[in-house]
Amino acid sequence: MTRTTPARPVPVEAVFPELAAHRGRTTRLHPRPGRPGPRDSHVGGPMLWPDGEPWPVCREPHRRETEGYVPDEIRSARAAGSRPPVRPWPGTTTPGEEGPVPFTGLAQLFRRDVPGLAAGPDGADMAQLFRCPFTHGPHLEVRYRLHWRRAAEAERAERFLCAPPEVPLLRWEHDLPEPCVLHPEEVDTYPWAEDDTLPASLIARIDAWDDAQVAEYGPGALSYQSDLSIPPGWRVGGFPSWASTGPMAIVCTSCPAPMRLLLTAEGSEMDGGSHSWVPAEDRDSVLSGRDAVRNVGTVARPTRLRFGRDRDLHVFTCPADPRHPPRWVLS
Structure with a gap:
């Protein structure tokens, strides 16, 4: 529609x-809730990400958390029209101390779908937006990442990443995007x-x-x-x-x-x-x-x-x- x-x-x-x-x-x-695919422009849907290519991660120190929400429980609660339960943070370490933290994919835009999207470096025509799921420093700063691709090159990959890495808990329910198709x-x-x-x-x-x-x-x-x-x-x-x-x-x-x-x-x-x-x-x-x-x-x-x-x-x-x-x- x-x-x-x-x-x-x-x-x-x-x-x-x-x-x-x-x-x-x-x-x-x-954006409206739906089931976008990896070759679609979307918010919160699956990224067109060649299998074997490293998923973006945040290597900075992160603010210590004490509780949060399991991503799959967030998804289940939304489908049921309820609120997800709050869970205690696993272990005693600060998020990121045990290794890099995977970014959360927020959006993917193709110029073929969004003609007003400016071109990226070297004629890239697909933009992918990511956000670190945790905050940084005393001012609770958030880190974002913009990744550019040429769509035709990305689509020629033999295999694609089906399940990107996720953190075990998100600090807030609203840190997880709802998959949305675009109009x-x-x-x-x-x-x-x-x-x-x-x-x-x-x-x-x-x-x-x-x-x-x-x-x-x-x-x-x-x-x-x-x-x-x-x-x-x-x-x-x-x-x-x-x-x-x-x-x-x-x-x-x-x-x-x-x-x-x-x-x-x-x-x-x-x-x-x-x-x-x-x-x-x-x-x-x-x-x-x-x-x-x-x-x-x-x-x-x-x-x-x-x-x-x-x-x-x-x-x-x-x-x-x-x-x-x-x-x-x-x-």
């Missing part, structure tokens, strides 16, 4: 004609309106419009940030959202180039202020507003993942040289 974003509640460029010069495109991925859809998008992301005079007009909406319609009124600019959820390309941190200049650590947004991963596809973006296929045409959303749990948190304290994970890459290290920003 395709997913179709409804027209914006008001025509954005009719209200703010200056935004036409700043219009961009983003590909909404619309890519390109939509127009506009920059976050704060600081110098847009001309100051235009930001002032947007702020005044938002205030007028609240004065007329109350707390649930439309707003530029929630309803008109950047869609929620997993998306490729477009503009970053800066709800938690405010706008940041992301510059490559290997050269002076400003980095571009490759991918945004988000734990929630919908919240109280963004339900206007819910696709038509997930709505009841008889009802309106948030009440019209069918299967709210599946639509709102299809991947079961969280990033930080319900923030967006932005993955930036260098447009001057895709071989330069990516940067990871929680906002």
Whole structure:
């Protein structure tokens, strides 16, 4: 099934004609629980990983844990609609002290499925995203890894890894992604309106419009940030959202180039202020507003993942040289 974003509640460029010069495109991925295969683009599905090639691991020291959740028990509990039991941590060592910790595969994207996906090093057209299942240091930092491939070369492998290694316990249930199929859809998008992301005079007009909406319609009124600019959820390309941190200049650590947004991963596809973006296929045409959303749990948190304290994970890459290290920003 395709997913179709409804027209914006008001025509954005009719209200703010200056935004036409700043219009961009983003590909909404619309993950929904399913059974993706290793040759599919997905969140949480099986990676296309040649057998015999080492699975990525984290070799850094990790924060000591005392309890967690068994991955298979998480899967069983989700299938039964229940909560998995908490288990004590096996042994007395810190995670990682007995050897490297395998990364958890989060997502796999092919350019043939997601045309807006930027090319990787040497023309790579498949991106694989991983996350270390444990935290690091006193600030509970999380490590991510981006792995690029040429899809045609990977698909020629004779055998593929069927069961990637897993840690015995995950600290949180939301560290395990739910396998999701994707329904890519390109939509127009506009920059976050704060600081110098847009001309100051235009930001002032947007702020005044938002205030007028609240004065007329109350707390649930439309707003530029929630309803008109950047869609929620997993998306490729477009503009970053800066709800938690405010706008940041992301510059490559290997050269002076400003980095571009490759991918945004988000734990929630919908919240109280963004339900206007819910696709038509997930709505009841008889009802309106948030009440019209069918299967709210599946639509709102299809991947079961969280990033930080319900923030967006932005993955930036260098447009001057895709071989330069990516940067990871929680906002």
